[in-house]
Amino acid sequence: MMKEPIISVRDLVAKYGDKTVLDRVSVDIFPHEITVILGGSGCGKTTLIKNILKLYNPVSGSVKILGKEIIGMEDDEFDQTLKQIGMLFQNGALLNSMTIFENISIPLEQHTSLTPDIIERIIRVKLSLVNLESAADLTPSELSGGMKKRVALARAIALDPEILICDEPSAGLDPLTSASLDELILKLKELLKMTIIIVTHELASIHRIADRLIFLHDNKIIFTGTLAEAKSTDIPEVESFFRVGRFE
Amino acid sequence: MILKDKNLIFSGALNKFTVPDLLRKCKLLAEKEIKSIDLKDVETVDGAGVAFLDEISGYFPEKPRIINANTEVKRTIKIFSSVGLQPVPVIEKDNFTVRLGESVLSWKDSVVVSFTLAADIIYWSITGIFERKSHRKGEVIHQSILIGVDALGIISLLSLILGLILALQSAAQLRQFGANIFVADLIAISMVREMGPMMTAIIVAGRSGSSIASEIATMKVTEEIDALRMMALNPIKYIVVPKFHAITICMPLLVTMSTLIGIVGGLIIAVTYLDLSAVSYFNQAINVLTVKDVIIGLMKSLFFAWVIVIIGSYYGLKVKGGSEGVGKVTTLSVVASIFWVIVLDALNSLIFYF
Numbered sequence: 001m002m003k004e005p006i007i008s009v010r011d012l013v014a015k016y017g018d019k020t021v022l023d024r025v026s027v028d029i030f031p032h033e034i035t036v037i038l039g040g041s042g043c044g045k046t047t048l049i050k051n052i053l054k055l056y057n058p059v060s061g062s063v064k065i066l067g068k069e070i071i072g073m074e075d076d077e078f079d080q081t082l083k084q085i086g087m088l089f090q091n092g093a094l095l096n097s098m099t100i101f102e103n104i105s106i107p108l109e110q111h112t113s114l115t116p117d118i119i120e121r122i123i124r125v126k127l128s129l130v131n132l133e134s135a136a137d138l139t140p141s142e143l144s145g146g147m148k149k150r151v152a153l154a155r156a157i158a159l160d161p162e163i164l165i166c167d168e169p170s171a172g173l174d175p176l177t178s179a180s181l182d183e184l185i186l187k188l189k190e191l192l193k194m195t196i197i198i199v200t201h202e203l204a205s206i207h208r209i210a211d212r213l214i215f216l217h218d219n220k221i222i223f224t225g226t227l228a229e230a231k232s233t234d235i236p237e238v239e240s241f242f243r244v245g246r247f248e
Numbered sequence: 249m250i251l252k253d254k255n256l257i258f259s260g261a262l263n264k265f266t267v268p269d270l271l272r273k274c275k276l277l278a279e280k281e282i283k284s285i286d287l288k289d290v291e292t293v294d295g296a297g298v299a300f301l302d303e304i305s306g307y308f309p310e311k312p313r314i315i316n317a318n319t320e321v322k323r324t325i326k327i328f329s330s331v332g333l334q335p336v337p338v339i340e341k342d343n344f345t346v347r348l349g350e351s352v353l354s355w356k357d358s359v360v361v362s363f364t365l366a367a368d369i370i371y372w373s374i375t376g377i378f379e380r381k382s383h384r385k386g387e388v389i390h391q392s393i394l395i396g397v398d399a400l401g402i403i404s405l406l407s408l409i410l411g412l413i414l415a416l417q418s419a420a421q422l423r424q425f426g427a428n429i430f431v432a433d434l435i436a437i438s439m440v441r442e443m444g445p446m447m448t449a450i451i452v453a454g455r456s457g458s459s460i461a462s463e464i465a466t467m468k469v470t471e472e473i474d475a476l477r478m479m480a481l482n483p484i485k486y487i488v489v490p491k492f493h494a495i496t497i498c499m500p501l502l503v504t505m506s507t508l509i510g511i512v513g514g515l516i517i518a519v520t521y522l523d524l525s526a527v528s529y530f531n532q533a534i535n536v537l538t539v540k541d542v543i544i545g546l547m548k549s550l551f552f553a554w555v556i557v558i559i560g561s562y563y564g565l566k567v568k569g570g571s572e573g574v575g576k577v578t579t580l581s582v583v584a585s586i587f588w589v590i591v592l593d594a595l596n597s598l599i600f601y602f
Contacts, residue, residue, distance in 0.1 A: 096569050096572040097572040101336060112264045112268070114264060114268055115268070115271060120336060121299035121303060122295050122296055122299045122330075123336070124334075125298070125328050125330045126295065129327070133333060133334055134334075136336040136337070137336065137337060141573070157295075160264070160294040160295050160296070187327060191324050191327055192294060
């Protein structure tokens with residue numbers, strides 16, 4: 001039996017001014033899977049994510065998260081949905097005026113009634129998961145790009161959300177860090193049964209973690225399926241993506 | 249949660265929602281002898297649940313064993329356990345003398361850096377007059393519009409109000425002695441020597457000084473300054489010199505405008521409240537002013553302008569961190585500019601009028 005989608009997008013249209021960036025896009029994200037959204041630069045991958053999360057307002061269409069329609073939803077109600085979603089932004093988006101510890105503590109302090117001792121333990125664990133235990137007292141400006149991204153992941157998973165969305169998590173990271181990040185993402189899926197959506201171009205990463213692929217091209221979704229299906233498809237854009245990116 | 253035969257039994261979910269209540273209950277059991285924590289009926293555990301188990305282990309005299317956890321719960325505990333991790337280090341603050349010493353040294357460094365920067369800016373501004381290629385074409389005009397033309401409205405309005413206020417406050421006193429005509433002396437001297445240059449400088453420091461500091465600071469944090477260097481361009485020549493030239497042209501003009509409008513503000517009160525004629529007001533104002541007053545007022549405005557550009561550039565270039573750093577240096581630059589404008593004004597009064 002087909003699983004119920006955790007996120008369901010129907011006929012989504014997004015525009016920047018007069019330019020259409022997403023043209024009647026429909027897609028389903030299934031629970032406890034890692035879905036990778038891929039496609040060429042500027043094809044609308046990040047725009048799709050930001051429209052799903054109402055960071056941008058879509059022109060038309062429907063977006064259901066955890067069974068609830070979020071377009072037109074009141075802000076208070078949408079906040080409850082957001083508490084079940086963790087987002088790792090492309091550049092980390094850490095708050096520069098706060099230490100790493102304080103950055104990760106924001107969701108824990110604001111959305112739970114956990115005691116400071118428990119919050120401190122959770123933060124220590126989340127930082128150790130991303131191998132940054134010693135960075136707790138540093139500020140984001142003292143970290144490298146890769147470190148910022150790892151801290152941002154620790155902040156995104158602070159509340160153990162049901163859905164984790166990562167915008168280009170491996171971009172700018174060395175292969176080893178990138179691989180360890182992928183391992184962590186797999187662990188999060190397995191242990192916490194998270195549903196994970198990843199926007200990435202990195203073929204190595206896609207091979208390691210993807211359960212399902214969504215391929216965007218020219219503002220439309222041209223392929224949805226597993227990695228094996230993607231590799232054997234005859235859709236020219238998908239076929240050339242995997243052929244050109246092959247490194248064996 | 250049940251306590252049975254020194255065995256603490258949990259059931260259901262141990263997660264961020266159930267933990268606060270469980271923690272309160274466990275605190276009541278502190279110091280009791282607990283041999284084991286039974287997780288047989290626990291279905292799910294998250295990060296907060298594991299942190300809770302680690303935390304309560306320390307409540308009891310003897311560390312209890314965790315028993316009967318299913319495979320999945322065991323794996324989650326293994327991944328999320330904080331046992332053995334280093335606590336978050338507490339950074340010790342330096343004592344008073346160390347902090348005092350550091351601030352003196354850093355103040356000394358700031359003085360050296362700001363004077364070097366000022367020398368650089370002045371040198372490149374002088375050579376820049378003859379060298380047209382060092383910055384973008386039309387940049388001086390563009391900056392003059394931003395610093396001068398765009399500030400005309402607010403400076404005119406405030407000068408008019410200032411002239412009105414000065415005249416109104418003094419009119420009542422002067423009238424008692426039949427000295428109505430001296431309102432022209434008061435307004436002319438105060439606007440030319442003090443209020444015109446200083447008020448204009450404070451408005452320009454707030455408008456243009458802050459914009460110079462934040463623009464340069466943003467360019468620094470986004471590596472645009474480094475990019476200019478890599479294109480073999482001198483950032484001071486390219487970014488700061490056009491602003492320096494523009495403010496040098498605009499400031500005396502703004503001050504002249506401000507002074508004239510302030511005097512007109514005084515005229516309104518003189519005519520309507522003190523029954524003076526416009527001609528006698530202007531004649532009196534012109535007679536009381538000396539060439540020295542006008543020249544000192546304009547020279548002062550130039551020094552104020554240069555201080556504003558140098559301080560804005562200094563703080564812009566010394567930015568550290570990201571967006572927060574930009575906000576900090578912008579505030580610091582406005583405060584410092586206004587402070588030094590007032591100090592320079594006081595020095596000027598001491599030198600020329602004491």
